[in-house]
Amino acid sequence: MNSESRNGAKVVWLAVHTTEGIMRAVDLRAWATWPGSSHAANDETGVLLAGSGDGFVDYSLAAWTLRAANHYSENLEQCGWARWTRAEWLSRPKLLDTTACWLADRSKARGIPLRRLTDDEIRRKVPGVLGHGDYSRATGDGTHTDPGPNYPWDVVLAQANAYANGDDMPITDDDARKIAQAVLNESRARADDPSRTINLGALMTNWNAANKDVLNAVAAVELDPAALASQIVAALPAGSAGVTPQQIEDALRQVLREGTGTGA
Numbered sequence: 001m002n003s004e005s006r007n008g009a010k011v012v013w014l015a016v017h018t019t020e021g022i023m024r025a026v027d028l029r030a031w032a033t034w035p036g037s038s039h040a041a042n043d044e045t046g047v048l049l050a051g052s053g054d055g056f057v058d059y060s061l062a063a064w065t066l067r068a069a070n071h072y073s074e075n076l077e078q079c080g081w082a083r084w085t086r087a088e089w090l091s092r093p094k095l096l097d098t099t100a101c102w103l104a105d106r107s108k109a110r111g112i113p114l115r116r117l118t119d120d121e122i123r124r125k126v127p128g129v130l131g132h133g134d135y136s137r138a139t140g141d142g143t144h145t146d147p148g149p150n151y152p153w154d155v156v157l158a159q160a161n162a163y164a165n166g167d168d169m170p171i172t173d174d175d176a177r178k179i180a181q182a183v184l185n186e187s188r189a190r191a192d193d194p195s196r197t198i199n200l201g202a203l204m205t206n207w208n209a210a211n212k213d214v215l216n217a218v219a220a221v222e223l224d225p226a227a228l229a230s231q232i233v234a235a236l237p238a239g240s241a242g243v244t245p246q247q248i249e250d251a252l253r254q255v256l257r258e259g260t261g262t263g264a
Helices: 025-029 067-072 086-090 093-110 119-123 132-139 153-164 173-192 200-204 225-235 245-260
Strands: 003-005 013-018 040-042 048-050 061-063 073-078 128-131
Touching: 013 067, 013 093, 013 132, 025 040, 025 048, 040 093, 048 093, 061 067, 061 073, 067 073, 067 132, 073 093, 086 093, 093 153, 119 132, 128 132
Parallel strands: 013 073, 013 128, 040 073
Antiparallel strands: 003 061, 040 048
């Protein structure tokens, strides 16, 4: 994706946008002729793709998202429309929740307050949260209006602050699939090396809630989705609440089907 050096600029803003047409984060990532770029994208299914590990711009670099403010902002593209009513936004709770998760995560990473900025604060580059439309209106740099006049800032920022202050951040369906894929990978490794032992706790401690990835899985399990689902949920580390045994079981069955082609 398009990116450039921040040239030493300090990141002070977390900016949210809308894609105005592309409705799945994976499709935005796959857009080969995209003239811009972003650090992250999410959609109404609960998928949140963030950073270079998920195919977006690394947070150390400037994305082509907020015109003259690229160098000192981090940016999230929400798959949606600036024209949506408040009711239409609120009918997509997974989209709003993953936006809140992203804001909380990046607030912690950058030390940026989770509060929406006024036009005067934007002009003075006060650290905080803004929409692309806020930036355009305050600075005259561009004409964007996203995420729109009906965006539920009160809901999103309240949830973001709750997550930043210690409330458990949810695991999305996409996260559940990543956990399930790690379990599947380890079950295959055990088939090649029967001496490997079952250690769900060790596997789950490698779940990193900050970047939503499973790192360096070191345990192996027998892949029985129904039997493993509750054990996996119980083994997740603190701060990873919000996932249900059924969610994990469904994800395990899906990756097993995709991995074997047997329809198991």
